[in-house]
Amino acid sequence: MYGDWLVVRDKFKKLLDSQDSAQTFLDYIEKGNFVPCFFIGEKSHWVESIKYSFYGELGYTLWGASAENRSNISSILNRYDEIYFGEDKKRKDKKNDTENKNKIEIKNDKILVALLRTKELGIIGFGVVTDITKDAMRNFKGWKEGDKVWIVRFRIKIFWLHESIRKNYNDSNKWVGEDYKLEGVNNQSNQCYTEDNNDAVKAFQQFILSKKEEIRSTLEFYSKFRFSTQKEYLSEEVVCNKNAQIDLNGFYIPQDSVNIILKALQTTNVLLAGPPGTGKTSLAIRTVRALTGNNDNCYEVATANSLWFRRNLIGGESIREGSVMWKSGLFIEAYVNAARIKDGNYYVVIDELNRADVDKAFGELMTIFSTPYPSEWSIPNALIEEIKSYGDNIDNVTKSFLEIYEKLKRESRENEPLKRIRIIATINLVDARNLFYVGDALARRFVIIYFDYPKETEDLDEFLKTYASFSEDFKNKVKDLVKYLRVNLNEKEDKVIKFNISPASLKTALDIYSRLDDNNSDIYKFVEVLRSTIGTLNPDNINKFNRLIEKWKKEKGGQ
Template identity: 55%
Template sequence: MYGEWLVVRPQFAKLFGNPDIAAETFLSYVQNDKFLPCVFVGSKDHWASAINYSIKGEIGYTLWGSGDKSSTSGINTRYQEAYIKTDGSRNLPSNDRILIGILRIAGLGIIGFGLVTDIETDAVRNFIGWRETDRFWVTRFRIKVFWLHESIRKNPSEYGAWQGDNVELEGTNTQANNCYTKDNQKAINSVKRFILSKKDEIKTTLEFYASLPAEMPKSNVEETSFVQPQINCKNPKTEVNVEDLYLPQGINDVIIKAIEKGNVLFIGPPGVGKTKLAIELARSLSGNDECLNIVTANSLWFRRNLIGGESIREGSVMWKSGLLIQAYVKASRIKEGNYYVIIDEINRADVDKAFGELFTIFSSSDPKDWFIPKALIDEIKSYGDNIDQYAKEFLKIYEELRKEGKENEPLKKIRIISTMNLTDARNLFYVGDALARRFVSFYFNYPEGTEDLDMFLKKYNLRDDEKEEIRNLVSYLREKLEKDKLVKFSISPASLKSALDIYSSLESRNIDTFVLILKSTLGTLNQDKIEKVEELIDEWKKEKKQQKQ
């Protein structure tokens, strides 16, 4: 923070101070196209930290950063183009243009905009609210906020209530930090339209900041531990979106109640909707993509992937956090609800090698019995400062909660939703009862009739005779495949859904076309299974021909 050591140059004085004059001056630059736009995009937790700084630190000023000191986004070049003019051999400040930053949260939308006031390259210090596990924010921009979304002004500390304007700005990139030249008229026009649509809220935003207490003394800021933003992971609407899934009647409510109580395991062959159901469950129950993590197990997994462990980074030995430690940190921020870890195809990992320590941590299917072993805490501490950012946060949160006897509370907010495939036995590992007892298991199988097909067909504009032929074919194939115990295969709901999506989009359609598509969406490369299906299709066609005769 700059305090009273730096003062605004006279050319820009009207942009600061009195809210009425500042708002009027800012809008004048915008209305007369005297600005260059930048769009700054980042995660919600990083922006929450930056906005928190504008409220509790340097009032009215937020920070953002780039991981490249030369700034491939062009921030340095655009800054000089906007604010500096050349007079002979001298560089002088110019008020011909200003540099405007649009503040955008990935997946949420635009939450604010403001005036980029200064830029610095700082390799020595990191802003305390930003993680630097994979990237270092060495270029930092300071932004005077002129508009902040109403949801943030009303709920500055309720991060789960924050909203954004999810609009596309023509001519801009919404995926990364980028600044634009005066030649990019599309970007300038789209940013201009957006800012002017918020012009009545600019003065309100400036008054909001003016009403806050003076910034904290520097010494207090340094001594105050940063509190990560709280998130809401409980959706008041508990109905799971399973529009494209076939599920047995009434099982939705049972699964929802089971996952409220503990971890669940979905078991069944490929194509019955296990993974889609797991994802839709987590998204529907939480209502927030920040509340879930989706991973697929593989044979190279071991304890470090799930819990954490020793790793080599840049030639040094360090302790690197696994899924559980990361989930603990994220779950500690949850105000309501649970944090969901979806492990797809869990038995593609060697269970004993990868999941052994979970047997201790998740000692039963009941969250009240779950705990973090002291040995794990001691192990992480033994690495000193050679631990990743998640491990540092984990230790800090654990020790703070331990003082109140609540160190296991974040763990109890974690829910693991796993899927298990029992079909591709040659490529899978054995899962014993020790792991299974930590889950409530649900078994899914191929439908025996056409109940899933009947549900899907309601969505497509097909003739009645087309629907009937498809229904007869699928019923025949499933009945015959069910009796063939050697093949152990059937027509999955996912195969049917994919085939119908393609088939219904064609202008010229008949049953032979559907058969061709269905064979392409079977979801298997096993030649025995493919040949069996083809054989049964030929039999069905012969029977159909005989019936006509």
């Protein structure tokens, strides 16, 4: 519907466009900062609307209202304006107020929350109403018109979808819902309630919080959705070249490292190596989002594991519904997506690369990616012949791959999509006993950026700027503590795996401590919070941390 043309306003980024979306949504619900809307209709209409969230705008669904029910439409539009545009009725009554009469403020203290219900199945999902469109000329193709003409569309960011739909998104016959009656709510018609309808708010709140644990699963379901389900709706050309500034808010990364990564990605791949908690994964994801304008048609994020092998990376024989077929892997999908890019690159982020058996998973891939430079990569003929030997027993992505490959080969351009692929990988250099070895053959395909624990408090100095409620005396005590720990934890002990206070654990400790009701500059209470966030179960590391804390307390005269 809107593709890449709309971007999220700053006030709503945490709700719609960040890793904090789930928690931000739950904060609104738990505080009762929302107005409830109930959207109900035929299953056939909802099936098409939910499919739109798979094949159209990923994660967004549509619902509508008909022209015959004008009062209903007016009610919903009024609620929308009151919640999001902050209309001040008192201000409207003031005459000659030339300063404020044309002033519009976008509010975000409340949101419009929609429960999605089919008459046949019950409640199948919920989300946030983001925008409303009145359209006299076009009808949503899944809604049959007869006596009713659907002239209004509500666009909804989905936060929960019933598990049966997530598991059977391509078979609506297997969809079910929650047969749940909300007290104080009209369960039979589209309706948005007034802000002071506490019964409706409480009923929605109770139901949504009962699905709290499934919200992240729903968002992850959409984030991992594959191209094979979207190709029907994707345009032939995708723009992936936004080059926006990378959002480094909330974690510490030296600017020099960021600059090197951006320059390297212009021609080659990047490997971020270092201990946990130093920002490798966050930086990789934020980098691709900035470079692509957060267009999820332009990147894929995957986490390696010990079960990965050739089929996961390239593709291979698989069993589906009792039949043998050839199923595409990560880089066949990358080829297909990269072929549709008009401007920019397609990014593949592989987190924790050395959790996979590198030889088993990446061996054949290194034949394709023979050098660090995508401009020199090529698809081997043997792979094409292997896929063709399966005839029609191949998945949709692989069919698209063969079609694109054969078309480009006739133009002597079959390897061109590979030129637009960039790999950003991360590896963990701590506790190598539980990880696989990455040899030089694979490492040479990357520009390697090394991360390490900060030596003193350079990250902490940045973090503390955001905590205005902390006294200067408390900040100085925290700096002294962290510097002491980092210097002493850095001393080598043969029994202790390299371990220190990471920026991530430090930022988490500060966030938790700042939320405590009695955070009255008690450095010893902060120590207890920090102890819970250091991110290790290794008894040697824990014991060394505890010994250093006791030594530090004695030096400072503490108990």
